[in-house]
Amino acid sequence: MKPFKVWLRNFVAWKRNFLTSLVGDAVDPLIYFLGFGYGFKALIGNVNGMDYVAFIVPGIIMSSAMTGTSYECTFGSFTRIAGKKTYRALLIAPIMIEDLVIGEILWGMTKGFLAAFIMMLFTIIFGYFPGWCIIFNILNILLTTFTFASTSLFFTTISRSYDFFSYYFTAFISPMFILSGIFFPINSLPSWAAFISRVFPLTYSVHLAREIYSKNLTPSLILDVFFLLIWGLIFFYLSMKFMKKRLIT
Amino acid sequence: METEIAIRIEGISKKFGELEALKNISFFVKKGECFGIVGPNGAGKTTLLNILMGFSIPDKGFFEVNGKRAKDSRAIKREIGFIAQEEILDEELTAFQNLYFHGLYYDLPKREARRRAEELLNFFGLTRKDEQVKNLSGGMKKKLAIAKALIHNPEILIMDEPTIGLDPRSRAVIWDTIAALSKSGKTVLLTTHYMEEAEKLCERVAILNRGEIIDIGAPQQLISTHLPPAVLEVKVESDEERREILSYIAKHRIEYRVSGSIFTLYPKNPDSARGEILLLGIDNIIKRSPDLEDLFLKLTGRGLRDEAL
Secondary structure (H helix, E strand, C coil): CHHHHHHHHHHHHHHCCHHHHHHHHHHHHHHHHHHHHHHHHHHHCEECCEEHHHHHHHHHHHHHHHHHHHHHHHHHHHHHHHHCCHHHHHHCCCCCHHHHHHHHHHHHHHHHHHHHHHHHHHHHHCCCCCHHHHHHHHHHHHHHHHHHHHHHHHHHHCCCCCCHHHHHHHHHHHHHHHHCCCCCCHHHCCHHHHHHHHHCHHHHHHHHHHHHHCCCCCCCHHHHHHHHHHHHHHHHHHHHHHHHHHHCC | CHHHEEEEEEEEEEEECCEEEEEEEEEEEECCCEEEEECCCCCCHHHHHHHHCCCCCCCEEEEEECCEECCCHHHHHHHEEEECCCCCCCCCCEHHHHHHHHHHHCCCCHHHHHHHHHHHHHHCCCCCCCCEHHHCCHHHHHHHHHHHHCCCCCCEEEEECCCCCCCHHHHHHHHHHHHHHHHCCCEEEEEECCHHHHHHHCCEEEEEECCEEEEEECHHHHHHHHCCCCEEEEECCCHHHHHHHHHHHHHHCCEEEEECCEEEEECCCHHHHHHHHHHCCCCCEEEECCCHHHHHHHHHCCCCCHHHC
């Protein structure tokens, strides 16, 4: 219950200007969707026998989940730790660091989920709808936001200033956006780049999403789920540990 | 006996690198008492409160709050209403939301949290309840912080420098509020570097200097134990007078401090000392009762405010 109260506090603080925030979350991936999808479609036509827009739709949705969550759990969380000292105000009450970390991760997941969900609605309007498999994709979005919320929050706990986040985004988030198989199959990359790509969690989200959209649900997809889950749990543990280190002297 | 103690602190030490912030601190606060920790900036006051709140872990020692041991930080926080120097208000929320959410954090049911929040806003005369906290004045913020600490109706209130940075009028209002809370039976532990505040509010004070407690007792009792019944303030008007008074002080081995042209003397026999100084030709002398400020200077050899250092 306690983490949910932290979540609710963030929700109420965000609610005041939610429209601005939602537009921000939605516009970016929408531009990629229109630009890459319809722009490149004319040049590319088909990938692996698939219409190019249909090829990128699942991955674009996952990238919204990634960026929505990552922004919240870096810039947003950092502001609450260091800028406005919101956490101090919370910790005076019987809220413990554990509650705080879980609440922040739930909130980051919510923001990423909203961004991905809006993106998904757009693609449905454009006619890309996976049918009942959408339930699996919603679960995939939730798992992806968990993975990125804990990774980003961990990074926040060790960051000294906002400047740190430019490393996080340029060295981690942006390459992942390009190299995780959203826009082209990973096996068209040189082998070393394909290897890097296989370490990125987004690759597994995108793979899952594409298989879900193709209604190709095979047991081997469990491996993608495990990769994301284990990655997320490791960073969840580290976030907890480093948040304590940061807030308790 | 055990039930009469609200806060017990035993042998707490804390180091930050080489700096010994607290050295073997022990004291207790009785139930219903208003207890002050008095000391200059950097004495270790805030470190001690951070330890009580679980924000900092002591290297040695232990403490209990209403019988709850230090390990159970969540249980301890339930016993305490904490008013920090700053950082206690959630700037992204309104005055009402600050109180309401704080109530929820203490597991008050929603309806009860709403009722308590309204009640406290009325009690403190905070009429702009839907105002963002960042738009409130300093005095209003402090009132809201106190209201927040009262949301779960704790028996114990801990305040870190409750009136620092407030204008004199707001300060008087906050003093009245603290006095009223103390009178209503709350246990109050406050830190301050305003001697006037400690004398006005606290039944007992601990004098903290460079991480050590120098003495503990009722303000008047401490003053009469350590200081003569009166002190002399001598204003010198020339270098010659300055030399005269310094040689007089040296000759009679009188304790003193000096601030600009004012010498404050703590002679064993103030009346005869006054007569002797008048005979030196220095006639700007005031005899007054010693206060906590004098005591602090005597015990620590330094001033409470930075400028006196």
